[in-house]
Amino acid sequence: MIRFERVTKRYQDGTTAIKSIDLEINEGEFFVIIGPSGCGKTTLLKMMNRLIELSDGTIFVYGKKISDYDIHELRWNMGYVLQQIALFPHMTIEENIAIVPELKKWSNEKIRQRTDKLLEMVGLPPEKYRGRKPKELSGGEQQRVGVIRALASDPGIMLMDEPFSALDPISREKLQDDILEVQRKINKTIVFVTHDMQEAIKLGDRICLMKDGEIVQVGTPKEIVESP
Numbered sequence: 001m002i003r004f005e006r007v008t009k010r011y012q013d014g015t016t017a018i019k020s021i022d023l024e025i026n027e028g029e030f031f032v033i034i035g036p037s038g039c040g041k042t043t044l045l046k047m048m049n050r051l052i053e054l055s056d057g058t059i060f061v062y063g064k065k066i067s068d069y070d071i072h073e074l075r076w077n078m079g080y081v082l083q084q085i086a087l088f089p090h091m092t093i094e095e096n097i098a099i100v101p102e103l104k105k106w107s108n109e110k111i112r113q114r115t116d117k118l119l120e121m122v123g124l125p126p127e128k129y130r131g132r133k134p135k136e137l138s139g140g141e142q143q144r145v146g147v148i149r150a151l152a153s154d155p156g157i158m159l160m161d162e163p164f165s166a167l168d169p170i171s172r173e174k175l176q177d178d179i180l181e182v183q184r185k186i187n188k189t190i191v192f193v194t195h196d197m198q199e200a201i202k203l204g205d206r207i208c209l210m211k212d213g214e215i216v217q218v219g220t221p222k223e224i225v226e227s228p
């Protein structure tokens, strides 16, 4: 589904952030990338949707080189969630979700159905939340809106870069449970970056351990925990 072949990233200042990585991520898998700050997790993630260009090697998505995709097509196939969700402050929650390009062609009725369903999925009653402005939501609730906005165009793949790390422990746990449920229900491929081993073990079907731009180990949580 996503395949890296000898992928290298050198930044202009000479930093080699990714060193000839081979990696395969399976369809429907919850794949967690973990490692200390600066080991290359964000670089690896951002190369998948071409926010960062590769220096060397190839990435395939659904068997096709990412360089052969129309960039918009590639990104529609990949929802992207960041640590700090930026919602548009002057728009309602519903408008913030419907901003996804794919939805622009839809009728108002269809957009409402879709946004309501997504809001329900993460425990935000639509009649209460759809008309609110972002500042009327807690940080955890805003983050939840960010997650469902990334799901709105129904991408096959979700890229998530420390999406919960700015949250308080209770919101964080709730969102971890939500995303697990979402993944089970709609069977997305999720690539999830974290530096928190607890989170990786809780969420991951497989965990990829990185260090200094290289992959140290890939395995199930059990294999990772039990390895010396």
Ligand code: ADP
Pocket: 011, 012, 013, 015, 016, 017, 035, 036, 037, 038, 039, 040, 041, 042, 043, 044
């Ligand atoms: P992580 O997400 O694991 O914290 P990053 O992928 O952000 O790691 O960074 C990997 C390495 O690349 C770090 O040494 C970082 O300083 C460096 N780096 C990241 N972005 C750039 C950039 N735009 N220019 C130069 N070096 C960068």
Ligand code: ADP
Pocket: 037, 038, 042, 161
């Ligand atoms: P993260 O918290 O996602 O690991 P960082 O805090 O490492 O990200 O970096 C934040 C931003 O700064 C990123 O967009 C990254 O590309 C850029 N950056 C990181 N390290 C460097 C660097 N050494 N030189 C230039 N830009 C960098």
